[in-house]
Amino acid sequence: MTRRGWGAAAALVAVIGAAGWIAAAQQAPDEESLTFLGEPVTIAQLELGQEVYAASCASCHGETLKGQPDWRRRNENGRMPAPPHDASGHTWHHADRQLFTITKLGVSAIVPGYESDMPAFEGILSDHEIAAVLAFIKSTWPERERGFQARITAKEGGGS
């Protein structure tokens, strides 16, 4: 190979390496395990999800995802308080598609006739924003809960 040829090859390797680094930087640090509806979750998605969570979810589910106090006890109106979204709650027992449906269409879409204080976010949040906020919630779970939820999601055919 000529001197000019070696230089071109080195430049190509550098470009490919830089592109790979940029692509990796745009995905979540553990994108190997974190997906939503079968798609890898990116850092940009997590940042959007965190913003959406703070604006639309945190007032009920808590800034640190811990839910409302005494959330296992029913309110006076018969409805349940907002549950935690961290490992102490049951969100991680639900498949991706189910979480998306609950958020977009309301709990009654999953349990017919169920009355909840949580609104359906259809028309308030876009599908992209709903996916982002759920990806953000998933990113906060410990490995055990994330693995459990991934298996539930895989079983339902919605990707993990």
Place this chain on the structure above:
Amino acid sequence: MKDYNMTTTRKFSTRLSRRVFLGAMGASVGFSGLPFNLRAAPKSPGRAIAFDSDALILADSTLSRNDGDWSPLPVPTPGDILSLATHPGRPGRILAGLTSGGVALSEDGGYGWEAKSKGLPDAPATAVTVAAAEPDTFYAAILGDGLWKSDDAGQSWALAMDRPWLAKAERDLTALASVDLATGMGGIWIYAGTELGLTRVPDCFCRWQDVQPGDAMDALVSGEPTPMEAPLPGGETIKALVSAPSLPTRLFAALPSGIWDSQDAGVRWSQKLNTRALGVAVHPNNADFVVAITGDGLIESRNGGMNWTALARV
């Protein structure tokens, strides 16, 4: 020997008169093939019953065990037994809900008891069950409070779920059964009876819900509840509820209207006995072997409730 057949469906009842019923009960006393000794049977109809392997445990103001003959057992202090639960994987283990509050546990078939109420509210345990897939996981329904769970065989308890909200009010749980069928959310179901009928909750405790065909995921975006073809009669208190360990889709319920069974995990029910029922138990290895407490005494069926013969009340 003359068996009496009281099988009915909700639509086509073939009720027998009380006279015929009592006559049949009397006739059955002479039957020599019964597995349990009738002469020594407790006189009170009882309020809770369970199988411990092949043995029967019967509770009312006293406690009795039958391994072929009835024998008295010590009643766990501090109160009478209101509910019983066993697990086929732990022979000899009996969990008892107490009228005076809390629960007691026996690990030797009911001969010795230990209070296991640490952390539980001081109120009657109206129903208890042992998780079908986890023999060290217990559930207790506490009157006026909710459903409590222990993951360590009663050493400690934590609130799992408030009571179900039915007809604009919280309703106490009158019966509990761990049903070893997948919820679609990684766990199994807990079915419960109330004064208004049947409800269930996944063991992740997200919410009480009506019994529907399939698992929780099958209801996805269905819009409206699926109309039930043959539900349990409305407005009746479910006094006891069991799922056959050998066939979890097979449920039996004791109601004021009688014994009812379901072969599809509670979607469709048919009446198997039309006299007042207070308790019901199903053999751990034979889903057709059922024993029930009725207002007239103990009865058993070896064919899933098609025919019944008297066991007790002499």
